[in-house]
Amino acid sequence: MTQENLLMIPEISVVILLLPLLGFLFNIFFGKRIGRLSSTIATGIMGICLALASYIAFTKFVYYPDNGMIQLKFDWFTLGPGNAVSVGIGVDNMTAMMLVVVTLISFLVHLFSTEYMRDDKRYSRFFAYLGIFTFSMLGIVIANNFLFMYIFWELVGLSSYLLIGFWYEKDSAANASKKAFITNRVGDLGFFAGIMILFFTYRTFFFDDIFAKILGDSLHGIAPILPFNSGFWLTVAGILIFCGAIGKSAQFPLHIWLPDAMEGPTPVSALIHAATMVAAGVYLTARVFPMFTAHALLFVAYTGAITAFLAATIAITQNDFKKVLAYSTVSQLGYMVMGIGVGAFTNGFFHLVTHAWFKACLFLASGSVIHAMHHAMHHLNDHHTDPQDIRNMGGLRKTMPLTYLTFLFATIAISGVPFTSGFLSKDGILAGTLAFAQLTGNWLIPIAGFGAAGMTAFYMFRLTIEAFHGVPKTKIATQTKENKFVIVFPLVLLAVMSFWFFYSANPIDASKGWFASRMKAPATSVPTAYQFRFLVPEERLKQEEEAQEKLEKANVDENTEKLKKRIHEELEIAYATGQENRDSVEKYKQEFLKNKEEAKARARHPLMAKKSMKDGSGEKEEFLTVFEEKIEEAHLPAMFISVLIAGLGILLSFTVYQFKAMNSDNLANQFGLLYRLSYNKWYIDEIYDASVIWFTLNFSKVLGLFDLKVIDGIVNLTAWVARLAGQATGIFDNVVVDGLVNLIANVTGTLGSIMRKFQTGRVQTYIGLTIVVVILLVYFLA
Amino acid sequence: MGNFVFDLIGKNIVAALVICIIPLVFILPYALIAILGELKIGAWMQDRVGPMRTGWKGVLQPVAEVVKLLQKEDITPTIANKPLFNLAPFIVFIGAFAAFAVLPFSEKFIPSGINLGLFFVFAVGSFAVIGIVMGGWASNNKYSLLGAMRSVAQIISYELPAGMVFLSIATIAGTLDMQTIILNQSGPIWNWYIFGGPQGGAIKFLFIPFFVILFIVYLISSLAETNRTPFDIPEGESEIVAGYHTEYSGMKFAMFFMAEYANMYVVSAIIVILFLGGWSSPFGTSFMDGPIWGIFWMVGKAFFFVFVQIWLRWTLPRLRVDQLMYLGWKVLLPLSIACFMAIAFLAMIN
């Protein structure tokens, strides 16, 4: 730590981390006894955490916005001399923001659950699980090293398993929890491999140490260290670590667990999908952003783009209320990952935050609807209808006005309509993709992004209209009632949070708001050779240029000397031979000068010219990378296009579902193949079944057969041989060894029975013997 | 410290025998007088006349009693253990009589002037204990046995405060020799230990309360050691017939009887020697002093305490066993130890 007085930021963050654990322990051990009180305790703890997190965020943003990471480091354990494994915690701007996001949403979910889970038989257990879930998520957020992050990463996996399978009596819930867990393991495997590559190379788990070692120090002549001395392996390490994010943030192709995870209680869905678990992947991607090479970033960007587009197409045709939201989450996560992948770090993270609010709002609103539907069904003694199917809803606008309003506002936000937070962040990402495409030519990425944006608007409004507008499609829908305050309050709060003015005064551009200024993209650590040049900060380029110039100058000087010598010789010849060769001297002189200019020009970066011109105008004090400038330029076009596309989507949605100008079934028939692909989620699950799972199962069967026939055969053979040998040695044992043992035992026994005669247990015998011995002693010694 | 017998006949075996016989000669008339005293005083206390037929006003009654005892058939119970039954009275009497060996009668007469007189008296008291147990057990009678065990418990319990009293006096006198102790107190009456001993000055008055307490402690303890009322539990006739000597009759009973009266004299003499100046005259060395007067004073003072014992017998009721033990262990013993400490401290600073 550089500063002594940091307003106790690290200490308080530890307290924030440990409080939910305390709540978990308390509820898991005493929860059953205190009953309802457990929710009060858990919610209270979250409230305290929220207050502390707000304090940290405030102090960090206001007093230390430029401090980087404020960390605590300590040795955890030592593996042999000099191999201490150090861990620690750290708080930077991103962490501070995430602390607020996690604690606030967790708090609201707790509050929501007190009502939502009221009739559950494992009430206190639920709050215990929520506590450990929050604990693990906070652990990821405040970790400053890969080791801690991985530990809490797995804890998040565990707690999500517990929460998704909370109603484990249902087969679907149990399966979903297993699916989530196993799918996550696949990603975690990559994550772990990546960590191992890094640890093997750098012998440390700390982010900042690793980044510093990758960067090296060109001014002090410290060369960058790369895994296995190759940029390729750095790319591999980055992609492997990103694999963890693929699993946790449900990126293609591991997105399949997230929609199934809807089997958990709805507040859990809100927590997992909006704030905590899926955010972890994006957070990890953002955290390790400085070490992504160009190829790794491209991989990340494409993964995000594919995910965003694919999930959006699937979401169009789903009928389950929560499934639609789930795929929309996957799609939005794709956006964030894509944003970070193209280098629009700030906007990617920004979208994570804004998305957290409105997606939590959407999920909690869906929870509110489902809760109401359940109550209505209970009222009507109906236990078969699916309360989550939007085809059973309709007209809920009338019966549940507050839920409707908040849901509508969150829908507007996610669709990217101006004056919402969603618009700000999504626009930033799209501008980033445009800029990226301009600089690299990867035009597929912005196309996928804009397409997904349009589809998002369409399916979100489809959902709203189907569920809330029109006339009730079933009797149940007419019987629904608005929920109690504790359910509605979080909705309202979260809906309000989706307004633009929380993040920037300018409703259409967030890049000058406080958020963007505090969440600057960290400078990349990767050597320039392996990096998109436009992402490399200007100062760094300058340094490298200086180093280059030095080299060049040496070169130039050498060449000049050579030329000088040459000219000198020529001149001497000229003088010797008269004036004939004067032209050739001139020619050499010209050559010399040109050479010098060329060398100088070579040493300067071509992109720098533009930069210096811009600097010269004095418009900005900050240095921007080329990419940031491009974003500035792409901002307006991106805004227009996205608004246009979102408007189109909304319009289409209203046309089809509200005004019924087009029959949706006809449309479905018309685009039969596409519809079926979308409805069946692109058959990804089936593909997995047919490929990976089939292969795994059959391979294990083959292995099993191998086991049974070959290995068992060998084992049996060995056993048979061993038995034979055993019989032989048994005979030897019985005759020779036992004979010896018995002999010894008999001798001992005989001796013992003789000696036992003296051991009568009678004091008098002992006295007599003692006196005899004493007398003998006296006689012989005295 | 002279012994007039040796002065008269010289140191030979005849002299030794004479010396041994003199206490015995003293005990017999003393016992008669004591028995008469017991009868007459008892009668007087109970406002009756007592024995009147034998001799003048019945003065020969004890003689008649002794003659009766001697004439009586000596019954030994068939189931009794005869050797021990016969041995027991002798041992008890030996215990009582041995104490006379060191009791001074006068400046000029003490049977054996050993230096450890006080200690000796204390030690030979245990003979009586063994004798009592022996008799009580050999009688093969449960009353006898119970009485014997009670007696032993009682005597041993009260030996401790008595021992503390002896120790206190030995500390202040610096000797265990009885003649020296008496000589220390010779002179006027205020030289007696009960009045603070021979030392002068104000410190004398600090000594007095402790000596008075010790005097009372020893008085009580001596009553218990001689099994006299109010501590006659071992032979309480209303409870266990006659205690350890229930089965005895005739001459053997007379032995027990005699031993008891001898013991009464011994303890009285000890009180006199320890606290009241022994054979020394209360009027100082000038008046009524000398070896002959010494005998008078010694025996006179001792007889007074024998009288006190008889007096108490007719006055006080008998204690219960637990009261007896309580008194011995929890009152007299701590009290005597405290007094001993105090006196040792005072003697040190003096």
Add this chain to the structure above:
Amino acid sequence: MLEALFYIFAAMIIGSAAVTAFTKNILYAAFALLFTFFGVAAIYVLLSADFLAISQIMIYIGGILVLIIFGVMLTTNVSIVDIKEGFTGKTSFIIAGIFSAITCIFFIYLAFKMPFINHAPKDVKLPNDSTIKPLGKLLMTNYLLAFEVASVVLLIAIIGAAMIARRHDD
């Protein structure tokens, strides 16, 4: 005359000790001890240890013997006069007899043969006064530590005996 006294008391000691060792009646044994102890006290007097002689009488006869008799009475059915307590067996009787005889002979052998023994009694001036004063001085000077330890041992013994003999059912 002193010789006669010595032999009388020695005979008394050995005789009563033999009674103690050989009688079947425990109480006979106990009362025989009385004479042994008394005889030993007399031997002490002959050896001009007057304080120890009286201590012997007081402690052994007045203390230990009474304790032993009480122990007998508390652990034996004393209402039967003939308390017979036998020996451990004929074999052990014989063996012990041989043992004891050997020991006895050995001690007598030692008494005659050991080089440090001066057969004639030293003609020393007997002190006029009792031995009690020099003994007391020795105990308070040379043997002070041993004296203190002995007193502590006594105290512990009292407490320990009280603890052990206490009835445990309360």
Add this chain to the structure above:
Amino acid sequence: MGIGLTHYLILSGILFAIGLFAVITRRNAIMVLMGLELILNSANINFIAFSRFGGINLDGQVAAIFVIVLAVTEAAIALAIILNIYQNYKHIRIDEINKLKE
């Protein structure tokens, strides 16, 4: 012949032998205790005899005093233990109290 040290030593030797015999052969625990007292007495006789015949050297008497003290403690504790044994076994025949054998 005057009474010398040898006489006393022989006396104590005989007393010791008798005590030893009692200790070894008697069944009754209290009898064993009595035998022990005899042995201690014989030791005391030796102490005082040596004390007397080595001039009036009182060290022997002091040792005898300590032996007496020891005898008292031993008797007290032994009797307490015997009482306990009696409470447990209802007898004090020590040849039958041989739990130590097992």
